[in-house]
Amino acid sequence: xxxxxxxxxxxxxxxxxxxxxxxxxxxxxRYYSIGSVIxxxxxxxxxxxxxxxxxxxxxxxxxxxxLKANKATLPCIIKYGLKGKLMIINKKPFEGDMPVMDMAPxxxxxxxxxxxxxxxxxxxxxxxxxxxxxxxxxx
Amino acid sequence: MKKLVAAVVIIFxxxxxxxxxxxxxxxxxxxxxxxxKTVDGKNVTDTAYQTIPGFKTVNQYGDSITNKNLDGNIYxxxxxxxxxxxxxPVMHRNMLNVYDAFKAEKDVKIISYSIDxxxxxxxxxxxxxxxxxVTGNTWWLLQGKKEDIYKLSExxxxxxxxxxxxxxxxHDGYFILVDKQKRIRGTYDGTQPGQVNNLIADIKTLKAxxxxxxxx
Numbered sequence: 001x002x003x004x005x006x007x008x009x010x011x012x013x014x015x016x017x018x019x020x021x022x023x024x025x026x027x028x029x030r031y032y033s034i035g036s037v038i039x040x041x042x043x044x045x046x047x048x049x050x051x052x053x054x055x056x057x058x059x060x061x062x063x064x065x066x067l068k069a070n071k072a073t074l075p076c077i078i079k080y081g082l083k084g085k086l087m088i089i090n091k092k093p094f095e096g097d098m099p100v101m102d103m104a105p106x107x108x109x110x111x112x113x114x115x116x117x118x119x120x121x122x123x124x125x126x127x128x129x130x131x132x133x134x135x136x137x138x139x
Numbered sequence: 140m141k142k143l144v145a146a147v148v149i150i151f152x153x154x155x156x157x158x159x160x161x162x163x164x165x166x167x168x169x170x171x172x173x174x175x176k177t178v179d180g181k182n183v184t185d186t187a188y189q190t191i192p193g194f195k196t197v198n199q200y201g202d203s204i205t206n207k208n209l210d211g212n213i214y215x216x217x218x219x220x221x222x223x224x225x226x227x228p229v230m231h232r233n234m235l236n237v238y239d240a241f242k243a244e245k246d247v248k249i250i251s252y253s254i255d256x257x258x259x260x261x262x263x264x265x266x267x268x269x270x271x272x273v274t275g276n277t278w279w280l281l282q283g284k285k286e287d288i289y290k291l292s293e294x295x296x297x298x299x300x301x302x303x304x305x306x307x308x309x310h311d312g313y314f315i316l317v318d319k320q321k322r323i324r325g326t327y328d329g330t331q332p333g334q335v336n337n338l339i340a341d342i343k344t345l346k347a348x349x350x351x352x353x354x355x
Contacts, residue, residue: 045225045229055271055272
């Protein structure tokens with residue numbers, strides 16, 4: 001009996017919390033969780049489980065200042081890759097190749113939402129709409 | 140009769156225990172063949188184990204490296220290429236742990252054979268080593284003839300690399316532990332940090348074996 005009451009209360013609370021979440025939060029949570037799976041499959045080998053990178057071969061994804069400053073070009077990096085472009089990440093120079101990732105704007109948005117809100121970064125959601133716009137300006 | 144059974148049981152239990160204490164030694168992999176030699180006028184049958192055959196390569200410093208340069212060393216081998224987008228970064232992230240654990244010891248080495256020797260020249264291997272943070276002579280990155288390296292991979296009991304349509308090389312990410320007698324003593328999935336920890340523990344076990352201390 002007691003268990004029943006407790007579980008009903010829990011259920012009600014869960015529904016309450018869920019419905020009180022704004023739509024934005026729900027979208028964010030969905031982007032973030034799908035993004036984490038994409039990250040594991042397509043990025044983790046190089047950039048590491050905790051975004052720690054690999055010595056001077058693969059840059060870390062923990063440089064919040066870099067990520068913020070280059071927010072609009074991140075979709076281009078993923079879609080078109082990088083070839084020996086010099087970049088300073090966590091005060092260290094990197095000059096490697098990142099392969100072209102054939103990904104849809106929505107997937108790019110999801111993985112970037114994951115990256116820019118993990119490993120100590122906190123930049124909020126990056127939407128598919130934003131990614132689509134940014135991709136038009138890729139050089 | 141009962142006594143006999145008891146005796147058998149005791150002998151079995153004893154030998155089982157004996158066997159257990161032997162587990163501090165690592166297994167020996169590969170084919171084995173009996174060889175009969177004459178010692179002090181008597182015929183003695185011994186076991187010959189599969190060993191890693193000779194090879195000719197160049198390391199990241201441009202020094203010529205053959206199997207002779209590994210005499211007196213326990214070593215870990217793997218196959219990779221510098222532009223590998225898939226498992227190699229993970230393998231070498233994990234191999235760095237092996238490197239850090241043994242770089243101060245003179246008789247442990249790591250060798251990574253490039254399976255893309257056309258691209259991975261000495262200069263490229265040196266740059267890769269520098270970026271990885273590898274110095275000194277503990278970890279060699281080796282360039283050799285492609286056919287030789289592919290053939291050699293079979294002796295290390297790993298799958299022969301293949302090339303797919305995009306000219307990417309498909310290979311598996313094993314780390315192979317080889318003892319001072321050039322026998323294979325363990326294989327580990329280099330993409331799994333847990334297995335690489337086992338490798339580090341096994342190298343310590345191996346170093347303590349009498350055969351490895353004498354190196355004969």
